[in-house]
Amino acid sequence: MSDPVTGVEPEGISASAIGAVAAVSIVAIIVLVVAGWVISQERFKSIDFEVTEISGYPVKQETETSGRALLMGYERLDDESNIYRIPIDRAMELIVEESGR
Numbered sequence: 196m197s198d199p200v201t202g203v204e205p206e207g208i209s210a211s212a213i214g215a216v217a218a219v220s221i222v223a224i225i226v227l228v229v230a231g232w233v234i235s236q237e238r239f240k241s242i243d244f245e246v247t248e249i250s251g252y253p254v255k256q257e258t259e260t261s262g263r264a265l266l267m268g269y270e271r272l273d274d275e276s277n278i279y280r281i282p283i284d285r286a287m288e289l290i291v292e293e294s295g296r
Contacts, residue, residue, distance in 0.1 A: 247255055270280040281289075 246252075265280070266283045268280065268282065272278040272280055
């Protein structure tokens, strides 16, 4: 049955069905974009690692190695005042424990 005013036949599709299809499409696009971004970041990291290994960038390798050692190692810094370097993860745990008291 057509609308007497416009003469257009109704299609029988509800607005909620169109909204649901649009919402699902938007969510699917967001998921694809995020997945693509994560995959590209991982690929970039692997390419960066390969280029560093091939070309040798010694300064970058030395900087990363020394930085890792500083962040992850234990060391006595000062014998007189008993100052120590501890891994950053452990330091954060101690700060959280102290702040909870």
